[in-house]
Amino acid sequence: MSTGIKNGKHHTFNIYIVILFFLFITSPTSSSPANGIKEEKHRVIVIDAGHGGKDPGALGSISRESDINLAIALKTGEYIQQNIKNVTVIYTRKDDSTVELRDRPKIANKANADLFISIHTNSINSKKVMGAETWIMGYSKDQQNLEVAMKENEVIYLEKDYSTKYGGFDPKSSESFIMFSTTQKVFQEESTDLASKIQTEFRERVNRSDRDVKQAGFWVLYNTKMPSVLVETGFITNPAEEKYLNSKEGQDYLASAIFRACRDYLNEIESKSSISWEKNQDTAQKNDTITRVNSQTGEILFMVQVTTSVSKTEIKPENFKGLSDITEIFTQNRYKYAAGNFPDYSxxxxxxxxxxxxxxxxxxxxxxxNKILPLHQALEQKRKTQKN
Ligand SMILES: [Zn+2]
Structure with missing residues (x-):
């Protein structure tokens, strides 16, 4: 009898431990308000090593794109996992396996990821071209931009029934890009911020030639429901760069650059990026800009960002294709120029x-x-205030 009681107690104790354990593992980031610790959000970052398996991607003289992408992707994930708190890294592939292009965004959406980073290596019909660039989803009529996107989308041809699976999408036709959904539109600002940070790291810390942030229709970015970027780490067709991309040092530097950009991006999301509104030469215009933005404290305004540049452009209509209502925003070491100023999104x-x-x-x-607010957050806030 006494044994039975002991066993019973022991059993209860075990259940208690199990419950505690479950509470611990199911809510690793939540904390009770009683202890006064601010709740930290758990983040999920999906890292996508481009190509793999039956698709080697671009070919260099000593290496294949898919192998370089994988090495940099795994290192990036390692850096992130080791150095950013409350983050889970998910890879679309961890070895040389085939992952269909359309499954890559699905993995990120299913995980409800906060960021999607696709890692690639560039190629071009010239041994001279070198440098790194970061892409975001967007419409592009620029032929060179389209060509990069088409190359990265081309793997679709290797998949069976691609025209049914990809809804008639033809990677070789620029018209196909028009049917891209606008899902990524609401993340464009955040995607650009992350992309800018990656480029700044590449340029300033890794000594890469900065080919800037660009946009085009990449299938892999098209259907993700979170800020997403595609990094072209360098040109496999440039002998020196191919060597660098295959070196342990090169891969380490590139991976740590992407990691630092992610870390800074997440930190900023937490504390909301602060933007210094550029003072114009023209005092009237300067007051106008500042008053206009300041005079509506707490109100959300919508503008149309027309260009981003590492160098400053004087605000006058001839520099903006005739537009006169331009606001300059300096952020992420880049100048952004936005036209118009509307209380209403539509x-x-x-x-x-x-x-x-x-x-x-x-x-x-x-x-x-005086701060850029992520568009999806702005729309959510607008909806809430309209309901009330
Ligand atoms: Zn690629």
Whole structure:
């Protein structure tokens, strides 16, 4: 009898331990308000090593793109996992296996990821071209941009029934890109920020030639429901760069650059990026800009970002294809220029359409209290205030 009681107690104790354990593993980031610790959000980052398996990607003289991508992807994930708190890294592939292009965004969406980073190596019909560039999803009428996207999308041909699986999408036709959904539009600002940070790291810390942030229709970025970028780490067709991309040092540096950009991006999301509104030479215009933005404290305004540049452009209509209502925003070491100023999102969208012929890559951004607010957050806040 006494044994039975002991066993019973022991059993209860075990259950208690099990419950505690479950509480611990199921809510690793939550903390009770009683202990006064601020709740930290758990983040999920999906790292996609481009190509793999039956698709080697671009070919160099000593290596294959898929192997370089995998090595850099795994190192990036390692750096992130070891150095950023409350983060889970998910890989679309961890070895030389075949993953269909359309499954890669699905993996990220299913995991409800906060970031999607696709890692690639560039190629071109010239041994001279070198440097790193980071892509975000967008419409591009630029032939060179389209060519990079088409190359990365081309693997679709290797898959059976590609025309059914990809809804008639033809990677060789630029018209196909028009049918891309606008899902990524609401993440364009955040994707650009992350992409800019990656490029800055590449340029300043890894001594890479900076080919800037660009946009085009990449299948792999097209259907993700989170900020997403595609990194072209360098040219496999440039002998020196191919050597660098295959070296342990090169891979380490590139991976740590991507990691630092992610870390800074996440830190900024936590503390909301602060933007210094550029002072114009023209005092009237300067006051106008600042007053206009400051005078509506707490209100969300929509603008249409037309260009981003590492160098400063003087604000005058001839520098902006005739547009006069331009605001300059300096952030992430880059100058952003936005046109218009609308309290209503649909007005900004209409304005974007209106200037589509002169600025086909333009997109809508949201501004609140002198800060750029992620568009999806802005739309959510608008919806809430309209309901009340
Ligand atoms: Zn690639």
């Amino acid at each position: 007005e900004a969208v209409n304005y974007r359409k209106k200037i589509d012929t002169i600025y086909p890559d333009a997109f809508v951004i949201a501004v609140k209290d």
